[in-house]
Amino acid sequence: EQKKGCIVIPDDYCGYDLEHFCIPGHYASDVKHVMIPKGLILDRTEKLAQDICRDLQAPLVALCVLKGGYQFFTDLLDFIKNYNASAARSFQMQVDFIRLKSYVDDKSSGEIKVIGGDSMENLRGKNVLICEDIIDTGATMTKLLELMKKFEPANVKVASLFVKRTPLSVGYRPDYTGFEIPNEFVVGYALDYNEYFRDLNHVCVINEHGQKKYAT
Numbered sequence: 493e494q495k496k497g498c499i500v501i502p503d504d505y506c507g508y509d510l511e512h513f514c515i516p517g518h519y520a521s522d523v524k525h526v527m528i529p530k531g532l533i534l535d536r537t538e539k540l541a542q543d544i545c546r547d548l549q550a551p552l553v554a555l556c557v558l559k560g561g562y563q564f565f566t567d568l569l570d571f572i573k574n575y576n577a578s579a580a581r582s583f584q585m586q587v588d589f590i591r592l593k594s595y596v597d598d599k600s601s602g603e604i605k606v607i608g609g610d611s612m613e614n615l616r617g618k619n620v621l622i623c624e625d626i627i628d629t630g631a632t633m634t635k636l637l638e639l640m641k642k643f644e645p646a647n648v649k650v651a652s653l654f655v656k657r658t659p660l661s662v663g664y665r666p667d668y669t670g671f672e673i674p675n676e677f678v679v680g681y682a683l684d685y686n687e688y689f690r691d692l693n694h695v696c697v698i699n700e701h702g703q704k705k706y707a708t
C-alpha cells in the first residue's frame with residue numbers, strides 16, 4: 493500500500509519572524525523563529541483526519557504517545573469526531589495513552605518499555621492508530637511496532653505530525669505524515685526540550701540561548 497506524501501519544508505526555509513506571532517514572553521529569547529504556526533498545523537491535521545477516516549474502520553483504538561503527542565492527538569481526534577458526526581459512514585473509536593521509556597545500555601542497543609495505558613492485550617484484533625509527535629531516526633517507532641506485534645492487532649497505522657530529514661534515519665516512514673522538516677530541533681505544540689516549551693502554541697526552532705537555559 494502506497495504511503496501518502498506530505499508538506500515538505502526545505503532546508504533553506506527560514507520560517508516566520510517571532511514579532512509577527514504571539515509568543516509567550518518567557519520563551520521570546522529562546523527560539524530562533526516560528527517554523528510552523530499552529531493554524532497551519534490545524535489545517536494540515538484536518539486533512540490527515542479526512543485521509544484517516546476514509547481508510548480506517550472499527551474496531552479502532554487511537555493510541556496517543558505521550559507527552560509530545562498530546563496536542564496533535566487531541567486536535568486530530570476532534571477532526572475525526574466531527575467527521576464521524578456528519579459523514580454517511582462512521583466508526584467507533586476507543587482511546588488510550590502510553591509513554592515510552594528508553595533504556596540505553598552501555599552497548600547503546602536502546603530498548604524501549606511501554607508505560608501506562610491499558611493492557612496491550614486490549615489491542616488484540618483491533619485496528620490501531622498510533623499518534624506520535626515526531627519521527628527522527630525512526631528507531632523508537634520501529635521498536636514500538638515490533639513490540640506491538642506480540643499482541644496481534646488486526647492492523648496498525650501510524651500518524652506522525654512531523655518526520656525529520658536526518659542522515660541517521662533507519663528508513664522508517666509513517667502511514668500519515670503532517671510535515672517533513674529539516675534536521676533542526678523543534679519545540680512547541682506539546683513538543684518539549686527537557687520538559688519546557690510544551691506551553692508554546694507554534695512550532696519553533698530552539699536557539700542556543702534556549703538550549704543553554706534549559707539544559708539538564
Ligand code: 5GP
Pocket residue numbers: 560624625626627628629630631632633656676677678679683684685
Ligand atoms: P527517534 O527514535 O525517531 O530518533 O526519536 C523520536 C523521539 O525523539 C520523538 O518522539 C521525540 O520525543 C524526540 N525528538 C526527536 N527530534 C525532536 C525534536 O526536534 N524536537 C523534540 N521536541 N523532540 C524530538
